[in-house]
Amino acid sequence: MNPVGLFSAFRVQQKRTENAYTCSLVLNDSLPDALPGQFVMAWLPGIDERPFSLSDNDPVRITVADVGSFSHALNQLQPGDYLWLRGPLGRGFISRGRSHLLLGGGYGAAPLSFLAKSLCAQGNQVGVCLGARSRADLLLVEEFSSLGCQVWLATEDGSAGKQGLLTALLPEAQNALKPETVYACGPIGMLTTMAAWARTAGLPAQLSFEGVMRCGVGLCGSCELPETTCQQLGLAPGFLVCHDGPVGEISPNHFS
Amino acid sequence: MLTPELNCSFLGMNLTNPLVLASGILGTSPSLMERMALSGAAAITSKSCGPEARAGHPNPVTVAWDCGVLNAIGLTNPGARAEVPLLRETKQRLAALGVPLFASIFAPRLEDYGEVARIIAEAEPDLIEVNISCPNVASEFGTPFSASAESAAAVTRTVRKAVNLPISIKLAPNVPEISLIAQAVVEEGADAITAINTMPAMLIDATAAKPVLSNRTGGLSGPALKPIALRCVYEIAQAVSVPIIGTGGLSSGIDAAEMLMAGATLVGIGSVVINDGPSVFSRICTELATFMKDNGYAQLGDVRGKALT
Missing domain, CATH: 3.40.50.80 (Nucleotide-binding domain of ferredoxin-NADP reductase (FNR) module)
Known part of the structure; x- marks a missing residue:
């Protein structure tokens, strides 16, 4: 019914510090056909599931500020750890003009x-x-x-x-x-x-x-x-x- | 042959087509329900409302896969008192479009059903749909009232005494003989039957080694539910003479025709909104009209119950 509606397991490939309380999680694969502006639902079993816009898709990257219990848990992930995503969801940006x-x-x-x-x-x-x-x-x-x-x-x-x-x-x-x-x-x-x-x-x-x-x-x-x-x-x-x-x-x- | 007629009559209401927005799908605000009516839904069912405000279950609450949708939202609602002004506003907007409002209610205890129905009746919906079959709150509420003819009849009796509005009882598929439950609620004064609610189910993520939904189990809807819904409606239609709102996994005009042939008067549309968005109603109407034209049906009455004979 909806191929993007189930979770796929990704592994964290790289963790990049963006500022004192924000990191980017670079994952081990891309999402087929994802457009800038679309989002994913990121899930950590037993903790929570929240939306994140993609900050890149080659490979997937989400950028997470450590501002709550779920984003804190995401900030604790290390290379090799699993992160589950469903998506890409929603409508993204459409390039108009030059x-x-x-x-x-x-x-x-x-x-x-x-x-x-x-x-x-x-x-x-x-x-x-x-x-x-x-x-x-x-x-x-x-x-x-x-x-x-x-x-x-x-x-x-x-x-x-x-x-x-x-x-x-x-x-x-x-x-x-x-x-x-x-x-x-x-x-x-x-x-x-x-x-x-x-x-x-x-x-x-x-x-x-x-x-x-x-x-x-x-x-x-x-x-x-x-x-x-x-x-x-x-x-x-x-x-x-x-x-x-x-x-x-x-x-x-x-x-x- | 002329274009087939999709208009129909249901408990004295005149509808432009047989498609009803099913409960639990975007029925949360006046603006969303108006949007669904403008998109072609001929009647709108609001999201189930209970005695008290509920936040619902934590995420994840919904996943979709090839065969359908699994959800356990957990009866998120603002509570009956706060729901009344929202439904009043909705009723006003829908009335301007000639679209009836069906208000869905639930309660954790038998004795609360009458009170919730009385409060919601203040908003003057065109019908109260009594949800006795939500599969996602058993850990809090106990076994759903839909599980036996006795408990389903008891809820119907309570709501029947509380309000003069038409009532439809929403039944669950996971019972041995749904026709006995249908007969029991009709004997207690149900004006219609909505069948079916979602089917209790589970998805497990193998890499996580855990159920996907936070509630662990959820209600299965979408295409996987259609054959179960058709069987239930087919059996109910043979057992009772009240109109049936046939709901469960319908995603095309031909699906709608099949549900009408099983004996439904109206057809509930829900999870397919995931694919099309609100425009799903006009698509299904067009497909249903095309099917009827191609097969020589002039009006819905010619299709209805066709598979029963």
């Missing part, structure tokens, strides 16, 4: 690294704005640079890049890059600010949402976006993050 602006707030940088890799491999022009509380919280900055992306940084305490919110970087990045599409992943406040800006700029936006994920396959309804958020962004009501998203596409004409 020049792309990516916005990652905090952990939101993770799925954008897979997107940037894919866009750069196709010879596109890619700019990335990354924001966090401080320099120590920024993620994957060197990876984006090494892919050949132009990178802008913002931190709330001013310890790296521009002081302030990530969205303050938008005008400068737009002038430099002249993007045809903007892509964003991060807290909901950042996404709505970005969507409002994109509308003013007349640009289509693709936003990656977070939801409370249980079934992950569009049956249980727990990841529905609030109706007010849908109205604000011009998405059809009843938007399911797992089935209609995680990436929602917003045309500048439909934003209200």
Whole structure:
């Protein structure tokens, strides 16, 4: 019925430290046909199962901040250990145009690294704005640079890049890059600010949402976006993050 | 031949087609239920609601494989009092579309069923579906009331006394003689029967050496359940004369026709949403109409019960 609906066992091949509380788990295989922006449900038997966006798929990589009991357990995994995944699930980003602006707030940088890799491999022009509380919280900055992306940084305490919110970087990045599409992943406040800006700029936006994920396959309804958020962004009501998203596409004409 | 008619009548309600959104599938909010109605579901069943709020089981709660879906969500719901305004809002939105609302209820104890039904009746749903057969809460609630004719009849009697709305009792497949249970609930005043709930089942991950679901067991749905559902509905239809909402593993218009032929009046659609999303309803309607046209059936009444004779 659904070939991606059962768990597959992967082994951790490499564990890479990204910052003081975040690591990337590089696994021993790829997921067939996985697209940037899609997610997997990661399971540790007897502990929990949670959604993670793919931060790469050659091989599979998930980037995990140690912020709760499950993410702590993931951070304890060592090379050779099993990790079970079902997926890829949901709808990912769709490349539109040749020049792309990516916005990652905090952990939101993770799925954008897979997107940037894919866009750069196709010879596109890619700019990335990354924001966090401080320099120590920024993620994957060197990876984006090494892919050949132009990178802008913002931190709330001013310890790296521009002081302030990530969205303050938008005008400068737009002038430099002249993007045809903007892509964003991060807290909901950042996404709505970005969507409002994109509308003013007349640009289509693709936003990656977070939801409370249980079934992950569009049956249980727990990841529905609030109706007010849908109205604000011009998405059809009843938007399911797992089935209609995680990436929602917003045309500048439909934003209200 | 003219395009076949898919409209039908059920307990005095007029439906544009025989497809009902089954309980437990996206029936959690007014916006989602409205979305399913706009997508072509002719009636909507809300997610089962009990006396108190329940978070449900921890993840993993759902897995899918080639033959179907296994789930143990664990009756996640906000509790009857909090459910009433949600159902009122849903009822208002669905009424504007001419789509009836079936409100599903459950309770851990026999005596709670009447109270939950009374509270939910305040939202004025078009029917109360009485879930006595959830397979995923036995560790908390004990053996489901669907397991015997006596306990199924007792729940029906309690709900019948509590409300004047039409009631449908949702039966379990894992019983020796489902027709005896159907007869018992009809004798106690059930207006309809919903058959069937999911089948208790288990999947084990070999590398993990553990059951996949946190609840260990779950309810099997999807294509693997269809032959069981057809057999149950076929037997119930021969035993009672009330209408049946035939549910279980249906994923195409031909599946729907088969369920109608087994004796169902309406056809529940659930797990197949995993493949198509909400657009599944229009696809199944189109396929059912095509099947009927190709085989010379002008209306649903000509298909219904065809396999019984």
